[in-house]
Amino acid sequence: MFFDENNRKEQQEKPVTYKKHLKKSLEYNIQLFKDIFNSDETLVTRKFKGPTEQQSECGIIFIEGMIDVDVVNKNIIQPVLRKKILTREVSLETLQEHVIAAHKIEKTADIEKLIQGILIGNTVFLLEGASEALIITTKGWKHREITEPPSEKTIRGPREGFTEAFLTNLSLIRRKVKTPKLKFKYLTLGVQTNTKVCICYIEGITNDKILEEVERRLKNIIMDGIIDSGYIEELIKDCPLSPFKTIGSTERPDVAASRLLEGRIAVVSDGSPNVLTMPYVFQEYFQSNEDYYMDFIFGSINRLLRILGFLLTISVTGIYVAISTYHQEIFPTPLVLSISAARQGVPFPTVVEAILLLFIFEVLREASVRMPEAIGQTISIVGALVLGQAAIDARLFSAPIVVVVALSGITELIVPRFKGANIIVRMMLLFLSAFLGLYGFIFGVLILLIHLFGLRSFGVPYMQNYRSLEFQDFKDTVVRAPWWYMILRPQFIASENKKRRSLIRDTGGEQ
Amino acid sequence: MKKTVKAVILLLLAVSVLQLTGCWNYREIDKVSIVAGAAIDKERDRYVVTVEVIDMKSGKESVVESKIIEGRGQSIFDAVRNIIQISGKRLYWAHSKILIISQEIAREGVADVIDFYARDSEPRFALYLLISKEETAKDIFLMESFAEDIKSFDIEDMLSSEESVLKVSGIVLYEFINDLGAEGKSATLPSISLILNNDQKRPELSGEAVFKKDRLIGFLDGKESKILHYILDETQGGLLVGEEISQDVDKELTLEVFENGTTTKIKPEYVSGDLTINIEVDITAAIAENRGGNYFVTKESVDQMKKEVEKAMEEKIKNLILKVQSEYGSDIFGFGRTVKADMPKTWKKIKNNWGDIFENLEVKVTVDFKIVNKAMLSQPITIGD
Numbered sequence: 018m019f020f021d022e023n024n025r026k027e028q029q030e031k032p033v034t035y036k037k038h039l040k041k042s043l044e045y046n047i048q049l050f051k052d053i054f055n056s057d058e059t060l061v062t063r064k065f066k067g068p069t070e071q072q073s074e075c076g077i078i079f080i081e082g083m084i085d086v087d088v089v090n091k092n093i094i095q096p097v098l099r100k101k102i103l104t105r106e107v108s109l110e111t112l113q114e115h116v117i118a119a120h121k122i123e124k125t126a127d128i129e130k131l132i133q134g135i136l137i138g139n140t141v142f143l144l145e146g147a148s149e150a151l152i153i154t155t156k157g158w159k160h161r162e163i164t165e166p167p168s169e170k171t172i173r174g175p176r177e178g179f180t181e182a183f184l185t186n187l188s189l190i191r192r193k194v195k196t197p198k199l200k201f202k203y204l205t206l207g208v209q210t211n212t213k214v215c216i217c218y219i220e221g222i223t224n225d226k227i228l229e230e231v232e233r234r235l236k237n238i239i240m241d242g243i244i245d246s247g248y249i250e251e252l253i254k255d256c257p258l259s260p261f262k263t264i265g266s267t268e269r270p271d272v273a274a275s276r277l278l279e280g281r282i283a284v285v286s287d288g289s290p291n292v293l294t295m296p297y298v299f300q301e302y303f304q305s306n307e308d309y310y311m312d313f314i315f316g317s318i319n320r321l322l323r324i325l326g327f328l329l330t331i332s333v334t335g336i337y338v339a340i341s342t343y344h345q346e347i348f349p350t351p352l353v354l355s356i357s358a359a360r361q362g363v364p365f366p367t368v369v370e371a372i373l374l375l376f377i378f379e380v381l382r383e384a385s386v387r388m389p390e391a392i393g394q395t396i397s398i399v400g401a402l403v404l405g406q407a408a409i410d411a412r413l414f415s416a417p418i419v420v421v422v423a424l425s426g427i428t429e430l431i432v433p434r435f436k437g438a439n440i441i442v443r444m445m446l447l448f449l450s451a452f453l454g455l456y457g458f459i460f461g462v463l464i465l466l467i468h469l470f471g472l473r474s475f476g477v478p479y480m481q482n483y484r485s486l487e488f489q490d491f492k493d494t495v496v497r498a499p500w501w502y503m504i505l506r507p508q509f510i511a512s513e514n515k516k517r518r519s520l521i522r523d524t525g526g527e528q
Numbered sequence: 529m530k531k532t533v534k535a536v537i538l539l540l541l542a543v544s545v546l547q548l549t550g551c552w553n554y555r556e557i558d559k560v561s562i563v564a565g566a567a568i569d570k571e572r573d574r575y576v577v578t579v580e581v582i583d584m585k586s587g588k589e590s591v592v593e594s595k596i597i598e599g600r601g602q603s604i605f606d607a608v609r610n611i612i613q614i615s616g617k618r619l620y621w622a623h624s625k626i627l628i629i630s631q632e633i634a635r636e637g638v639a640d641v642i643d644f645y646a647r648d649s650e651p652r653f654a655l656y657l658l659i660s661k662e663e664t665a666k667d668i669f670l671m672e673s674f675a676e677d678i679k680s681f682d683i684e685d686m687l688s689s690e691e692s693v694l695k696v697s698g699i700v701l702y703e704f705i706n707d708l709g710a711e712g713k714s715a716t717l718p719s720i721s722l723i724l725n726n727d728q729k730r731p732e733l734s735g736e737a738v739f740k741k742d743r744l745i746g747f748l749d750g751k752e753s754k755i756l757h758y759i760l761d762e763t764q765g766g767l768l769v770g771e772e773i774s775q776d777v778d779k780e781l782t783l784e785v786f787e788n789g790t791t792t793k794i795k796p797e798y799v800s801g802d803l804t805i806n807i808e809v810d811i812t813a814a815i816a817e818n819r820g821g822n823y824f825v826t827k828e829s830v831d832q833m834k835k836e837v838e839k840a841m842e843e844k845i846k847n848l849i850l851k852v853q854s855e856y857g858s859d860i861f862g863f864g865r866t867v868k869a870d871m872p873k874t875w876k877k878i879k880n881n882w883g884d885i886f887e888n889l890e891v892k893v894t895v896d897f898k899i900v901n902k903a904m905l906s907q908p909i910t911i912g913d
Contacts, residue, residue: 342554346622346652350681353562353623354592358584360558367556451554453546460545 039126043076043145050078050141053132060135067098073107076143083138085157092118093140093153109147117142121154133211160185166268166290168433174310175271183213183287186270190217190283190292193274198222204235206249206286210242213287214249217273222280222511227475231282231295246286246293255474260438263474265297272306280511296474296510300482300494302327302434308497317496324495326431329424330439331465334371335446335458337421342367343454359415368451370414374422375447377404379440382426481509558584560620564594565680567628567665568641574600577607578666579624580680581615594678596669604644621650625684627701628658628720630665634737634744639708645701653702656687659737659744661721668720672728683731687718695750696733697762708742712864712875712882715739716756719747740858748848755848758809758841759861761792768813768837781833784816786900796867798874803885805863807845809895811837815902834897841895849891859886 039046047062054060059081066074075097079089096116113122125131126149131141134152142151163185166178179186187201202216214235218228234253243249246266255263265281267273268290273283276294284293303323308316340347341356348356365373381404385396405423408414429439442465449457472479482494487508492498506517561581569576578598585591597614601607611619633641638657645651660668673679687698696718699707707715716736723732735753738746748756757763768783789812797804852860864882868875878885 341557345555345557345560345620346650350623350625353557354582354584357557357562357582358592360556361584363558454554456548 037128039128039143039148039150041146041148043074043143046143046150047076047078049128050131050135054135063094065094065098067100073145075145077140078135078143079140079155080135080138083158084140084155088119088155088157089140093142093155107144109142109144109149109151112142112144113151117151117153119153119155123152124149125152126150136211137213163189169267169269169272169306171305171307171310174306175269177270178268179270179273179285179290179292181288181290183215183285186285186290186292187215187217189270190273190277190285193270194219194277199277202232204232206235206238206240207243208239208241210244212243214243215285217277217283217285219277219280222278222506223282224280224510227296227477227510228282230475231284235284243286244288246284246289246291249284249286250293256472259468259472260441261299261469261472261479262302262434262438263295263297263472263479265294265301266291267294268292269306275306275309278517279506296477298474298477298481298507299469299472299479302432303495304493304497309500313497313499320497321495323432326428327435327439330426330428330431331442331446332458332462333425333428334375334421334443335450335461336455337418338367338371338447339450339455339458341417342451356415356417359417362412363415364413367415367418368447370418371422371447371451372444374414374418375425375443378422378426477509481507485509555618559617561615561617562620563624564678565624565626565628565683567630567660567668568604568633569630569664569666570633570636571600574602575604575607576600576664576666577604577611578669579608579611579619580669580678581619582678592677594673594680596666598666604641605648608644621648622652624651624655624680626656626658626680626687627651628660628665628668629717630660631744633665634659634717634739637742638739638744639742642701642705646705651701653700655701656684656698657701657704657717658683658687659717659719661719661734661747668722668731670729671722671731674730679731683720686731686733695753696736697757697760708739710862710865711879712859712866712868713862714858714860715742716748716860736860738852738856738858738860740856745856745858752848752851755844756860758790758811759792759794759807759845759848761790763790763792764788767816768811781815782817783813783837783899785811785813789813794861794863794866796863796870796874798867798871803867803874803878803889805866805889805891807891807893809841809845809893810898811841811895812898812900814900830899834899837897838895841897842893845893845895846891853887853889857883857887863889 037049039049043064047064051060051062060078061081062076062078064074064076066072077089077093096118097112100116109124113124123130123134131150131152135141138156138158140153140155142153144150160182161180163177163180165176169178177189179189191199196219198220200216200218200220204214204216206212206214216228216231216235231253235249238249238252240248240252250262250264250266251257253264265276267276273292273294277283281294281296284295286293303320305319305323308320311319345353360367363370381396381400385393388396405419409416409419425443429435429443432439442461445464446458446461449461451457453460470478470480470484478484482490485491490508492503493507504517505515508515564580564582566580567578569578576598577600578596580594580596583593583595585593597611599607599609599611599614601610608619627642627645629638629641642657645655646653658668662668668683669679671679671682673682675685676682687696699715699717704715704717707713716738719734719737720731721734722729724730734747735750736748736756737744738748754766763785765787766785768785791810793808795806795808797806849861852858859882863886864875864879868879
């Protein structure tokens with residue numbers, strides 16, 4: 018789907034394959050690894066031996082900084098040094114079962130696996146006279162604390178956020194959904210980065226077809242590196258050229274868990290605090306986890322505000338330009354007079370004013386995101402005083418257009434998730450309005466609707482909530498219905514086990 | 529191959545859609561002269577269109593003023609186009625509020641004049657029409673504006689707040705066109721004149737202008753117009769003062785008619801070839817001002833007043849109808865329309881000589897007057913020593 022069939026076969030070959038095997042000689046084996054990690058000075062190899070001469074020599078290989086030093090010292094090296102049973106006949110099995118104190122040990126002769134183990138922070142244990150090796154889980158590197166994600170702050174609700182640590186993220190999800198039906202499937206993506214990716218879903222709620230499709234798409238990814246889940250999102254999303262998201266992403270475990278409960282699938286990628294959820298429908302732009310934690314009345318009001326904000330931000334400049342340049346008769350007379358008075362002596366046509374100001378707004382927005390906090394005031398001074406007041410006083414821009422663009426800009430920030438989509442749709446509507454008036458505006462709205470209704474996310478129609486005839490599907494759209502009223506899960510996603518809530522305790526579904 | 533054909537067809541369709549925008553164009557709001565109102569006169573064979581355009585001066589505080597420009601031409605549109613030479617900007621009519629027509633033109637027929645305003649896409653159908661009682665229509669623009677800086681908006685305000693004075697009722701373009709075309713109803717338009725008020729020229733809405741077909745045939749004064757609106761059931765409140773309510777007693781009494789306190793029913797009766805119109809007027813009012821004379825404290829005095837008012841109103845209504853029947857012969861009361869609605873078969877018989885029938889029509893008037901309260905004072909103000 019993403020690559021040509023012929024291309025894929027060529028690319029699927031891994032770039033490095035190690036044909037060599039472990040031999041019985043410890044010296045040889047260690048040298049083997051040293052050769053593979055040639056000129057990588059973070060690789061540490063250490064040989065050691067028990068207290069008596071008869072004992073065979075052992076070796077461990079790990080990467081500095083990736084391991085928990087305590088575990089390696091106390092649980093691997095110390096027991097081996099102290100135990101006297103290590104005669105020449107001792108086998109890896111004995112060591113695994115009686116000596117090494119680690120919670121997870123794997124015995125293998127597969128050199129590929131051993132290399133992977135070293136790379137993810139495990140320790141490889143070699144024994145003189147054994148052509149196999151142990152992979153001992155000793156992962157222990159520094160990672161970020163679990164903190165509230167700054168991009169999705171809430172007033173009410175859990176304050177945990179995903180971190181960059183893969184297993185921590187999985188545990189955060191697991192802690193919310195304590196059922197064996199919550200499944201985690203591992204995949205490794207990225208030819209160079211060997212990033213671990215995990216597909217999470219709840220068996221019995223998730224639609225199997227969607228699950229299959231997600232797996233198929235993930236397996237088709239051939240890329241040298243997956244640094245963030247954003248790579249995956251872009252590679253597997255439907256309609257890749259659309260500015261609208263068809264895959265959701267969240268930094269919050271509670272959001273991920275609630276989406277799992279609605280039958281969605283989460284994809285956790287190692288090293289990324291953003292967990293992908295799919296399918297993603299248009300409605301989810303307007304949903305916030307807080308809607309569900311606060312009472313439904315306040316939640317519904319907020320949701321209506323967000324929808325209004327979206328409609329305003331895409332349309333208000335377009336409508337203003339259309340009316341003030343084509344249909345002045347629509348304005349009430351006093352408004353026409355004040356706009357006309359404000360425009361006297363302004364050098365640019367209204368459209369040019371609108372485009373310039375929108376451009377300036379986007380520049381200010383982008384600048385304030387990337388800027389150190391210490392110089393944050395510059396932006397507000399430049400934005401408010403220079404561009405706002407002085408530009409009007411100097412008659413570069415008329416006051417009404419500044420108000421309109423500011424309104425459009427502020428409402429853009431109500432739903433920050435829209436990002437590029439807002440800007441593109443707004444510009445399209447603005448150009449069409451400037452070109453054809455309200456007729457062009459309606460034209461643009463039609464194009465937008467056709468596009469949105471044509472989109473699908475993993476087989477689920479993007480606008481399902483808005484075209485469904487099922488009453489249950491409406492309950493979580495423009496308003497958030499009270500929990501006691503939302504009996505069914507979104508039916509187009511969770512196809513099997515539909516009941517979210519039951520009036521009687523015993524028939525609560527088999528979940 | 530098929531795909532390219534499809535793409536080309538789609539492209540052609542998309543392009544052809546662009547042609548369906550109709551008649552509109554990109555025009556910056558500051559590049560047009562906004563017309564607030566216009567007056568139309570005739571000078572020999574040429575039309576003189578006088579427009580009041582809004583003139584804006586920008587600055588820290590924008591100033592809105594009006595300018596009067598005059599254009600002449602063979603037709604109205606010609607005159608309007610000729611104004612561009614003077615103003616330098618195209619006139620923009622969508623926000624014009626009033627159109628004043630001179631008596632001279634109105635007596636020849638207004639249909640010729642309003643044709644342009646109804647036909648052109650810019651002027652609204654909600655444009656107030658007025659007949660100037662002055663020598664020319666443009667004289668009205670000599671007035672001093674009062675509430676607003678724009679004279680036309682001043683006049684518009686007067687027309688829309690007229691319901692509490694009742695002398696005229698504002699008629700907008702589409703209503704007038706409907707009236708012109710209607711069977712059994714002649715049109716009226718408010719008339720406007722200038723008066724001296726506090727040494728300044730102010731416009732005054734001075735009663736209805738009566739039309740027969742599209743020609744002006746006379747004027748009703750303010751008091752007659754008020755009665756006309758009672759008959760037309762267009763009254764929404766207003767006052768009844770002095771001799772309007774009584775002929776001799778209680779001249780100092782002022783009654784305030786409630787909003788929606790008046791209902792008028794017109795019932796035609798057709799008995800053996802004779803058409804009679806029964807008019808029933810119900811008025812509900814309160815005492816608004818009472819100077820001297822009777823205080824209406826007792827039930828008898830209130831009943832007395834009620835009878836007086838009913839008698840006076842009946843007389844007024846009858847007199848007005850008689851005057852219109854004899855002087856103008858123009859059915860501005862819409863009796864014919866009522867007959868047509870209530871007795872369509874009879875209407876078919878008589879509609880061809882409705883003019884004659886109207887002039888000799890017998891009209892019976894009954895007024896039912898109710899006094900509801902005495903506002904804030906139940907007792908008159910006591911005057912002691």
